Amino acid sequence: MPSPDSFSSEPACSEPCGGTRAVTRCDILGKGQFSEEPNSLFRPYLSAAYRETVRQVAAWIEQGGLSARQDSAGNIVGRYEGTLAEAPALLIGSHLDSVRNAGKYDGPLGVMLGIEVVEHFARKGIRFPFALEVIGFGDEEGSRFPVSMLTSRAVAGLLPEAPATMEDNDGITLQDALGAEGFVLEQFPKAARKQGEVIAYFEPHIEQGPVLEFENKPVGVVSAIAAQFRFLVTLKGVAGHAGTMPMTLRQDALAAAAEAILEIEKIGKADSDHLVATVGRIQVSPGAPNVVPGDVAFTVDIRSGTESIRNEAATQIQCALQDLCERRSVSFSMVLQQDLPATPCDSELTHVLSRSVQTVTGKQARVLVSGAGHDAMVMAALAPVCMLFIRCEKGISHNPAEAVEASDVETAFQVMVNFIESYADNFSAQQEKIA
Incomplete structure (x- = not known):
């Protein structure tokens, strides 16, 4: 020393x-x-x-x-x-x-x-x-x-x-x-x-x-x-030219992520006294201004003083994201990275x-x-x-x-x-x- x-x-x-x-x-x-x-x-x-x-x-x-x-x-x-x-x-x-x-x-x-x-x-x-x-x-x-x-x-x-x-x-x-x-x-x-x-x-x-x-x-x-959960959510769509890909045919991973983040916020607000849910980091690929985003990864942090409330929120978030990704023809995974009781x-x-x-x-x-x-x-x-x-x-x-x-x-x-x-x-x- x-x-x-x-x-x-x-x-x-x-x-x-x-x-x-x-x-x-x-x-x-x-x-x-x-x-x-x-x-x-x-x-x-x-x-x-x-x-x-x-x-x-x-x-x-x-x-x-x-x-x-x-x-x-x-x-x-x-x-x-x-x-x-x-x-x-x-x-x-x-x-x-x-x-x-x-x-x-x-x-x-x-x-x-x-x-x-x-x-x-x-x-x-x-x-x-x-x-x-x-x-x-x-x-x-x-x-x-x-x-x-x-x-x-x-x-x-x-x-x-x-x-x-x-x-x-x-x-x-x-x-x-x-x-x-x-x-x-x-x-x-x-x-x-x-x-x-x-x-x-x-x-x-x-x-x-x-x-x-x-x-x-x-x-x-x-x-x-x-109690805390931390998840890594990955959404996979299809990258395409921003000028030639019609809006109705897009599989835009970032647009899906935007809707997902709002869903997560909505669920987090449902129990204001005991629950918080946060998306704190997001990565977009390919990340070019003229390309429809094909891949997005973001974190989800869920916390509550009561484990059952945290667990229920995680289930609700997973179901909500699964539904919206199916509707948008975007594949979805949600991997648990951290579980702290x-x-x-x-x-x-x-x-x-x-x-x-x-x-x-x-x-x-x-x-x-x-x-x-x-x-x-x-x-x-x-x-x-x-x-x-x-x-x-x-x-x-x-x-x-x-x-x-x-x-x-x-x-x-x-x-x-x-x-x-x-x-x-x-x-x-x-x-x-x-x-």
């Missing part, structure tokens, strides 16, 4: 810098060598920008009194030992990758807060009967390869075999991308943590929605994460976190269901999970306008400190009962 002096740093704090410095560090990571694009933020997994980000975060981790390492999936991990060597860890984390034209706080803010909180205890020389670890996951967004949360899946032990055939839009395989960064595909599953190594996973994250701002609350507690957060952890919010803010914690997916929903396969949401301006995310108030992030920092102290008290009490 690089020495801390190799990268951007701030003056040493006589007291923990907390939320303000967490925001400042996210701002640093939002531009320059930490992005693949000069005028906006785009940091896909295993890119040059991701490499530079890991190196910078490693430096900050080591400045904070933690040891830093990269696991075999390319995640950056910082560890602060407990009172006993090789003690299991309370893992705090989020992701470092981004969507294209991203905001600066979705993901990295949770990692930066984790570093701040652990540094707070390191400065005071406080250790717990468990280790504290901070992890920055390499792939949560799925902005490079077709499956999201790829590296948290590896850590959670959900990838017993390396995904050898996976490739990005440029035809670069995961194997080649890993090799270019000094990793080996066959070692990818070895990022898995053993059962018992992680006693809990705690993810701070911006809300990515408007509820906390509407209710004037700086933070909230997540009770569950919504609804994930309840651990009730005991959520209770402790809610009490910490009330202790710090003086008000009862606002409890929310997350419509967005997070690494926590994958990590639940490894350990109990909980999540803290932080207010973001107008609920905007996945957008350069994404913004937070340093005072809200400072509140989150104080809540996290209180939560870890409370969790430690409960942990010690349980250990005494076992003894």
Whole structure:
């Protein structure tokens, strides 16, 4: 790992810098060598920008009194030992990758807060009967390869075999991308943590929605994460000359896709409180202005806090698209790429976190269901999970306008400190009962 002096740093704090410095560090990571694009933020997994980000975060981790390492999936991990060597860890984390034209706080803010909180205890020389670890996951967004949360899946032990055939839009395989960064595909599953190594996973994250701002609350507690489906829909018509092909004889794949997208929106609106359906990416071939489109592929993202509602919506969408494609003489396929079940957060952890919010803010914690997916929903396969949401301006995310108030992030920092102290008290009490 690089020495801390190799990268951007701030003056040493006589007291923990907390939320303000967490925001400042996210701002640093939002531009320059930490992005693949000069005028906006785009940091896909295993890119040059991701490499530079890991190196910078490693430096900050080591400045904070933690040891830093990269696991075999390319995640950056910082560890602060407990009172006993090789003690299991309370893992705090989020992701470092981004969507294209991203905001600066979705993901990295949770990692930066984790570093701040652990540094707070390191400065005071406080250790717990468990280790504290901070992890920055390499792939949560799925902005490079077709499956999201790829590296948290590896850590959670959900990838017993390396995904050898996976490739990005440029035809670069995961194997080649890993090799270019000094990793080996066959070692990818070895990022898995053993059962018992992680006693809990705690993810701070911006809300990515408007509820906390509407209710004037700086933070909230997540009770569950919504179920998700992601499909790839492919429509195949017949390409033809735009000037000579009569409108009545066309098998226009793009026109069919346009109608399909409106059908998907209509179905998504049918249950406004519990369901969302989104077409977020579309590819048209041959893509020439004077050619009737012959092939179209687009994604469909379906989410609901209730799995049965999500499942019914997927069935309705499939039937609607099948009918309209038959009517338009266009062939149709709808392939499931991702199936994430609804994930309840651990009730005991959520209770402790809610009490910490009330202790710090003086008000009862606002409890929310997350419509967005997070690494926590994958990590639940490894350990109990909980999540803290932080207010973001107008609920905007996945957008350069994404913004937070340093005072809200400072509140989150104080809540996290209180939560870890409370969790430690409960942990010690349980250990005494076992003894």
